Amino acid sequence: MPSHLAPGAYKEGTTLLVQPKNASKKDDEGRKQVWKCPCCSTDAILCRGPKVPPYFRHPSGSDCAFYTGGESAQHYGAKNIARDLLESDRTIQFTRACNRCKKDILVHTHAKTKDTTAKTEVSYQMDGTTYRADVAHFEGDVLNFIWEICWTHSTSRDAPVPWVDVAAMDILDVETVTNVPLTFKCIRNPFTCEPCLEIIKQQKLEAEKKRLNAILNAIEVAKLRKEQAERRKEEAEQMAKLQQEELERKRESRRRKEQAEHMVKLQQEELERKKEQAKKNEEDSKKREELLMDHAKESLLDAAYTGSPELVSEHIKNGADMNQRSNRYPHIGWTPLMLACIHGSEKVISILLEAGAKTDLKTFNGETASQLAEHYEHPTIVDLIHSYSSKAVAKP
Numbered sequence: 001m002p003s004h005l006a007p008g009a010y011k012e013g014t015t016l017l018v019q020p021k022n023a024s025k026k027d028d029e030g031r032k033q034v035w036k037c038p039c040c041s042t043d044a045i046l047c048r049g050p051k052v053p054p055y056f057r058h059p060s061g062s063d064c065a066f067y068t069g070g071e072s073a074q075h076y077g078a079k080n081i082a083r084d085l086l087e088s089d090r091t092i093q094f095t096r097a098c099n100r101c102k103k104d105i106l107v108h109t110h111a112k113t114k115d116t117t118a119k120t121e122v123s124y125q126m127d128g129t130t131y132r133a134d135v136a137h138f139e140g141d142v143l144n145f146i147w148e149i150c151w152t153h154s155t156s157r158d159a160p161v162p163w164v165d166v167a168a169m170d171i172l173d174v175e176t177v178t179n180v181p182l183t184f185k186c187i188r189n190p191f192t193c194e195p196c197l198e199i200i201k202q203q204k205l206e207a208e209k210k211r212l213n214a215i216l217n218a219i220e221v222a223k224l225r226k227e228q229a230e231r232r233k234e235e236a237e238q239m240a241k242l243q244q245e246e247l248e249r250k251r252e253s254r255r256r257k258e259q260a261e262h263m264v265k266l267q268q269e270e271l272e273r274k275k276e277q278a279k280k281n282e283e284d285s286k287k288r289e290e291l292l293m294d295h296a297k298e299s300l301l302d303a304a305y306t307g308s309p310e311l312v313s314e315h316i317k318n319g320a321d322m323n324q325r326s327n328r329y330p331h332i333g334w335t336p337l338m339l340a341c342i343h344g345s346e347k348v349i350s351i352l353l354e355a356g357a358k359t360d361l362k363t364f365n366g367e368t369a370s371q372l373a374e375h376y377e378h379p380t381i382v383d384l385i386h387s388y389s390s391k392a393v394a395k396p
Helices: 073-086 168-172 194-298 300-306 309-317 336-343 346-354 369-375 379-394
Strands: 009-011 043-047 055-057 092-097 104-110 116-126 129-139 142-150 163-167 182-186
Touching: 073 116, 073 129, 073 142, 073 168, 092 163, 116 142, 142 168, 163 168, 163 182, 168 182, 300 309, 300 336, 300 346, 309 346, 336 346, 336 369, 346 379, 369 379
Parallel strands: 092 182, 142 163
Antiparallel strands: 043 055, 092 104, 116 129, 129 142
């Protein structure tokens, strides 16, 4: 009987053992190809699929263990060897390569006890689903370890107890006649060892610190930018305020300048008006003087009022009354001597006094000529009138 580890099948009618990957379901003429089991010489079925590599299996109900359950001979053989190893006295260690540091890390150690048993194709429940383990290790009735055999592909599920995936060829190559400790490499990925996990944790902490620091820095930068923006806004507002104040000052300066120019214009107009008024007053004064002179020529009263010595003397020579009274407002009742006291001409007053003008006559208000001279602030005339009054009293 051929070894149960042979992977292929015989082409019907030949002694050629063909591996599944080189086998086909039809012969060269397109007819169905018949394959025979190298163990029991019964029919073997070639299986090909899009996901699973090609393999041979027996039809349902076959008692031959060569293609048990459709599994390969390698998988079947490795599974049985693994069961026997778990029940042996050999110490078995399992390592697993860290996907970060690439070191082989010890993940499980198996040592047989008096209660150790091992079984193949053991069913177990997890999350309400039934799974089958290639090899299960029991301590008494308690399942505490699962060993999955990988020939073509590894498993992807979890298990309720520690478990490893080991390549079938690693088990098939084991020397079963010695008793030295064995070490198998678990090929299940991904895996990260504790030191690397701690490093990753520290790296994550550092990354988180950097992220937080970046956030804090961003917040600080945003705060500084906000403060700068507010400061620039305040500076802009202050500048706008200063510009507005400067504009107001210029407006005020322009307004004051306009007011000053307007005031100068008004002053110039007022000056021109005063000049015109002065000119007019001068002209009016000349006219009044001319009129007075004309009246003075006609009357001793007017001649005395204008202070003209020549006209006063002329009127006296012509026999004018020295003490006649004026009938013109506001000098109603005034004599030529009283009117001469307004003008303050000493010569006119001397002529009138020499001609006999009376000094004791009074206005309707009761004032004499000397009192009028004193009122109009002509002290020399007051003395002159008093001196003539004393002379008049002294004459017999």
